[in-house]
Amino acid sequence: MTGDDAASWAASGPASPTDLLALDADLTAAERRTRDRVRGLVDEHVRPHVARWFADGVFPRDLVPRLAEAGLLGMHLRGYGCAGASAVEYGLAMAELEAGDSGIRTFVSVQGSLAMTAIAKHGSDAQKERWLPGMAAGEVIGCFALTEPTAGSDPASMRTTATLVGDEWVIEGAKRWIGLASIADVAVIWAKADDGEGVRVRGFLVPTSTPGFTATPIEPKLSLRASVQCDVELDGVRVPADAILPHHPGLAGPFACLAEARYGIAWGAAGAARDCLEAALGHAAGRVQFGRPIAAFQLTQAKLVDMALEVARAQLLALRLGRLKDTGRLEPHMVSAGKLANVRSAIEVARTARTILGGDGVTLEHSPMRHAANLESVRTYEGTDEVHTLILGRYLTGHQAFR
Known part of the structure; x- marks a missing residue:
């Protein structure tokens, strides 16, 4: 050529x-x-x-x-x-x-x-x-209540308890940052319970109309504003004995669900990053300064290239995880790698895209700063950067560094 x-x-x-x-x-x-x-x-x-x-x-x-x-x-x-x-x-x-x-x-x-x-x-x-x-069908909304005010990255330290009294479980405790709780019809509540084989973490299905269940939206928030996260109080909540989830007791129960969510996040972050890149490309093509579109300047092109590379890497990683999952070969440390790497990349792409948008980038007319704010929450939930780093560190070295 x-x-x-x-x-x-x-x-x-x-x-x-x-x-x-x-x-x-x-x-x-x-x-x-x-x-x-x-x-x-x-x-x-x-x-x-x-x-x-x-x-x-x-x-x-x-x-x-x-x-x-x-x-x-x-x-x-x-x-x-x-x-x-x-x-x-x-x-x-x-x-x-x-x-x-x-x-x-x-x-x-x-x-x-x-x-x-x-x-x-x-x-x-x-x-x-x-x-x-x-x-x-969207007729019933659910929430998943694991995190507590004093038990985020360390769910084993949860204080919520479920006690069998006659033919009912009585649940006491508090949860925090519970998505959808104030609009949910049923809550999956994780609590420590003596199930006859010792005290273990168990899941319970609790209709949110049950007396003693209170969900209060957390406001004001600077992130995930088009979503709902709540504090949940469980004050003598009584549910029937068969409200307990019967299979997979212990933390393996909620962790299996978290793995599904983390997998979706790896893809979601790639989507947010792509949207930021598209916004920056569109703006750079149409914004004229010094007689030329800013897309024609080397510094702008360098930013666009860096963002495009991060988006491509995130997409590749997400697709690799998906192919592994569809063939039954996806392992937990791989999901941690995807969640950690793709959210990190997406945040950097969002921040860089905002710089290309200039002052207009701080308005809600454009998506990158909204994505950047949202991704700070995504970075934190379903395992912080630190937690996923230690999961990968344990995989690489064989040494547990959480405690």
């Missing part, structure tokens, strides 16, 4: 500038259909309104039926009205939702990857029949 040919090719631009490595070609037709369907939903029902939702601190309840109709609630589960999608299809959906806003992806993750997965993996047949069809 001659110099003139190369310049002409570069000037024409790639067919998809945010698919630097042509990953689209490695997706199946079904995977592309899922991605495009969810992207269309986000373009029509999220993007036009999300800035106002974020500014007002409002979660759009009327979006839930649309998410359900699209098969996105518990979409990785099979039966009970769930879509039974592949891991890659689920991941692509999370990427598109988070390209819209982390708060919307968070709703789908809490509902499907946490609450519904807890019931599907650890519940009885009767519990699955009672709750999962309504949750898949």
Whole structure:
């Protein structure tokens, strides 16, 4: 290729500038259909309104039926009205939702990857029949209550207890940063209980209308403003003996659900990063300074290239995790690698994109600063950077460094 040919090719631009490595070609037709369907939903029902939702601190309840109709609630589960999608299809959906806003992806993750997965993996047949069809249809909203005011990264130190009194469990304690709790119909509550084989962490299905259950939204927030996170008080909450999740006692129960959510986050963060890159590219092409679009300046191009490389790496990592998951080869440390690396990258991409947008970048007219704020929460929940670093450190060295 001659110099003139190369310049002409570069000037024409790639067919998809945010698919630097042509990953689209490695997706199946079904995977592309899922991605495009969810992207269309986000373009029509999220993007036009999300800035106002974020500014007002409002979660759009009327979006839930649309998410359900699209098969996105518990979409990785099979039966009970769930879509039974592949891991890659689920991941692509999370990427598109988070390209819209982390708060919307968070709703789908809490509902499907946490609450519904807890019931599907650890519940009885009767519990699955009672709750999962309504949750898949968006008629029942669930929450997942593990984190406590004094037990975040160290859930083994939780203080919430469940005591069997006659034929009822009595639950006492407090939870914090519980997504969807104030709008949920059922809560998966994790508590320490003597289940006849010693005191272990167990899950309980608690209708939120139960006396003694109180959920209070945490405000004001600077992040995830189009979502709901709550403090939960459990004051003598009584549920029947069969409210306990019968399978997989101990911390393995909630950790299995967290692994599902972390997997979705790895994809979601890649979607947020891609959206920031697209915003920066669009602005750079149209913003003229010193008689030229700023996209023509070397410093701007360097930023765009750095962002494009991070987006490509995040997409590659997410797709690799998905292929491993679909073949049953995904291991916990791999999920930690994806969550840690992709959220880190997405935050840096969002911050760099904001600089290209200049002063306009601090307004809600543009997405990067909103994404950057949201990603600080994403970075913290489902395992902080420090926790995932130590998980990977343990894998590499064989030494436990948590204590």
